[in-house]
Amino acid sequence: MQAIVVSAFGGPDALVEQRIPVPEPHEGEVRVRLCAAGVNPVETYLRAGQYAQLPELPYVPGNDGAGIVDACGANLPSGAPHVGERVFVAAARARRCTGTYAEFVVCDASAVAPLPDAVPFEQGAGLGTPGLAAADALFVRARVRPGETVLVHGASGGVGTLAVQLAHRIGAVVYGTAGDVRGRQLVERLGARRAFDHHAEGYLDEILAATQGRGVDVVIDMAAQANLMKDAKVAATRGRIVVVGSRGSFDFDPRALMKADLDVRGMGVNNLRPDELDLAMHALSAALEGGMQVIVARSFPLEEAADAHRAVAERGKDGKIVLVMPGSCA
Structure with a gap:
């Protein structure tokens, strides 16, 4: 799969597109074929090496995305999404997230929730962390x-x-x-x-x-x-x-x-406890069903992740910056 990989901390050009293996879901996890991924300011700090807790190198950035579940691990919790379901990913509190700046992501089933048919994937990708x-x-x-x-x-x-x-x-x-x-x-x-x-x-x-x-x-x-x-x-x-x-x-x-x-x-x-995370996810899901909008300021192709990071640092934008994956997600 195509993914953005950070092998050394630095400026936006540290975000390099590479081809890496598709990750496999473990017990209690799902894999999502992503159509779009959200870009957050915290990801620019991590990429620059300017954050209290830094990931091990190399890593694929990103905790937010939207797409379609394409594989599930064993022993999923009750109510977990099923293969073929449209979902958004909010993996900031996940035990494991393989990174959403990629065509596929694996994360805890609890970090994934249904995305209504009326909500475009680019909007769903902007929902997770914010x-x-x-x-x-x-x-x-x-x-x-x-x-x-x-x-x-x-x-x-x-x-x-x-x-x-x-x-x-x-x-x-x-x-x-x-x-x-x-x-x-x-x-x-x-x-x-x-x-x-x-x-x-x-x-x-x-x-x-x-x-x-x-x-x-x-x-x-x-x-x-x-x-x-x-x-x-x-x-x-x-x-x-x-x-x-x-x-x-x-x-x-x-x-x-x-x-x-x-x-x-x-x-x-x-710092969200599991019960608080459930509360937040339920609130977001209910609001989406009721027509809540995710405002997307600008979209970039995955290979232009460096430009997306530059855009995130700009002041005066209204809404989210997102990355769009190669291929179709109709």
């Missing part, structure tokens, strides 16, 4: 309830667009921020009551005004190094702030939390 992150932030860490007010700070990206839709679909009142008009229009179309320009002076006051001065119950933050003090200003008393992403450190005044009894909660999908 979908788990959005569901983890909302339902595991923040425990969002219907009727609560949620601000998604940085709502037009891969995690943000899914968080907006998931929160809206359970009956939360959702607000979002985005840096350009196109992004704000997208966020509102996906279910946010209003989207604010996080580059504009005074936008925090606008958020407070939209909530009649009360603030929001939950903030989901994609860039805590820039926003955490701002989150504290717009959070309601005893509000919860969930840090999904941060690109550095900063000065922070703990009194901002003390003033309103605020909770700051970190999260990482690698």
Whole structure:
């Protein structure tokens, strides 16, 4: 099969297309013939060797994809997908994943879920890691309830667009921020009551005004190094702030939390317990059945994985970068 292999850590050109054997599923695993694979920022850090836990070299990158199950190992759990079923792959928490930048991937059956016929494979490929992150932030860490007010700070990206839709679909009142008009229009179309320009002076006051001065119950933050003090200003008393992403450190005044009894909660999908992973996967599957959209910003052929990694590093894109496998997946 064709696959992208990293044999030495480095820049995007470390992603080299090679022909390697098709992997075989072990007990409790399935093999998926992939039609598309999702590209995530964490994969650029791993490829560069700039991450706390690095894979052994050589390796095939990727945890997210979509395609058709073509083989199953023994002793699959109840409800596991069957051969011929359309599925999405969310293998960030899998015991084993052979890498989705390839024509075939093998992973735990629990990391695979049905993909509705109406959802294109490219959208399904963009669901895994950002979908788990959005569901983890909302339902595991923040425990969002219907009727609560949620601000998604940085709502037009891969995690943000899914968080907006998931929160809206359970009956939360959702607000979002985005840096350009196109992004704000997208966020509102996906279910946010209003989207604010996080580059504009005074936008925090606008958020407070939209909530009649009360603030929001939950903030989901994609860039805590820039926003955490701002989150504290717009959070309601005893509000919860969930840090999904941060690109550095900063000065922070703990009194901002003390003033309103605020909770700051970190999260990482690698920390999901099995029951929490099941919750997240069920939430994503149900939302897909209900018409949730995965926004794809741009698609690249598998052999252009290096360009896909360069695109992931660009600012200002709305949605996911995906790789499309050679051949047809009609």
